[in-house]
Amino acid sequence: MTSSDETAAAGYRPLLFSIAYGMTGSVGDAEDIVQDAMLGLVKARRAGTAVTNLKAYLTTAVTRLGINHLGSARVRRETYVGAWLPEPLVAPAAGPGPAEHAELADSLSMAFLVMLEALAPVERAVFMLREVFGYGYPEVAVLVGRSEANCRQIFARARQRVHAGSPQPDDSPARQAEAAALADRFFAAAAGGDIDTLMAMLAPDVVLIGDGGGKAQTLATPPTGRLAIARLLAGLFRRFRRLGVTLRPARVNGRPGGVLHDAAGRVVAVMSLDITDGRVRAARSVVNPDKLRHLGQVSDLGLRPRSDHRVRPNGPPLAQEAPGAHRP
Incomplete structure (x- = not known):
């Protein structure tokens, strides 16, 4: 990959991470998918493949890797213990969102990602690309490898399932x-x-x-x-x-x-x-x-004892700290 390719690809990382994270709900898996897409680009270049639209190539690679990943992830989540939530994306309370990691993080709330779990992999990709990232149907069709008409049908069904009975927050x-x-x-x-x-x-x-x-x-x-x-x-x-x-x-x-x-x-x-x-x-x-x-380093305060096979009624820990906060 040329230096100009590397510079351009680096500029697309926030978008690529956002798509991969929206597909998987996992920071680690999203980073792996983006890295795999980058490695795929290097291999394609070495094989003599002409890549005329770098953004489209990488976006397609990340989308399809995400769809493939969800097949195995779905099996793991069927045996997940208790409620499932996505890995959190965290930014300071004041200031802009975590643009260095996910340029559309505000559109990927925990509630939204949990609702996406009800969708099949291709449904999730179509719905997210259209609803969150604003891709047109012709672009979505290319990214997921389906016809434009099929993508329209998939999106309509997915939107009805996701938004049924769920009030949408005002994000102004x-x-x-x-x-x-x-x-x-x-x-x-x-x-x-x-x-x-x-x-x-x-x-x-x-x-x-x-x-x-x-x-x-x-x-x-x-x-x-x-x-x-x-x-x-x-x-x-x-x-x-x-x-x-x-x-x-x-x-x-x-x-x-x-x-x-x-x-x-x-x-x-x-x-x-x-x-x-x-x-x-x-x-x-x-x-x-x-x-x-x-x-960062994770505390052992909330961990269950190895000998305890029950879920203890201690609940999620909460507290707060100054400045601008409150000591419990």
């Missing part, structure tokens, strides 16, 4: 700022054990979801109802105050949330909040250590 800058401010108040109320304030910020149908993958402590049966969830959150903050766990506010997959660290600075968990119409509709917590390693 003003709404994002409101959501971030509400998240700050939410964590402050949890840190202070303010049950009434927590309940006022929770939607009537709020859900609490923890992904431990059988390796970290999560709730065997998540609580339902605002009062039960508010009490659990306040209790978790009390517990982790004693353990020295803190939460740094962050944007997680384009949504308000935070990264939790133990007293030694190791990652304990990542939490993302879904906020619609001024209420928290879902709190998602990733505690599976395998899904946190790309963020």
Whole structure:
């Protein structure tokens, strides 16, 4: 690959990573897919293949590698222990999203990626390329190797399945700022054990979801109802105050949330909040250590004891830290 190819290919990495991550929900797998596509380009060049459109070549390679990957990934997820959530993409609470990793990260929320799990590999590719990345049907057809008419049918079916009954958040800058401010108040109320304030910020149908993958402590049966969830959150903050766990506010997959660290600075968990119409509709917590390693050294605080084959009712850990935050 020539130096000009390398420079151009490097410029496409954020887009390629976004497509691969949207297909897999895994940071590590997405990085591997992008690297495989780059290696494929090198081999094609060495074999004398003429690549006239570098972006189209790499995008097609990443899309088809993602479709192939999902075949084996689907088998693994059928045996996954507990709720499945994607590996979190984390950016500072203030400032732009993680453009160095995923240029459209705000469109790849945890809730959206979980909904995509219901789609078959080609459906997922067609829907994501069209809905998130804005590709036209002729381009989508080339990327997935199907006819344009077939892609239109696939997209219509997929869109109906994904959006059925799911309110779409308002991602305008003003709404994002409101959501971030509400998240700050939410964590402050949890840190202070303010049950009434927590309940006022929770939607009537709020859900609490923890992904431990059988390796970290999560709730065997998540609580339902605002009062039960508010009490659990306040209790978790009390517990982790004693353990020295803190939460740094962050944007997680384009949504308000935070990264939790133990007293030694190791990652304990990542939490993302879904906020619609001024209420928290879902709190998602990733505690599976395998899904946190790309963020740094992982703590052993939340790990299940090797001799314990049950899922302990300790729930996803929460806490918070200054500056601009609240100590539990």
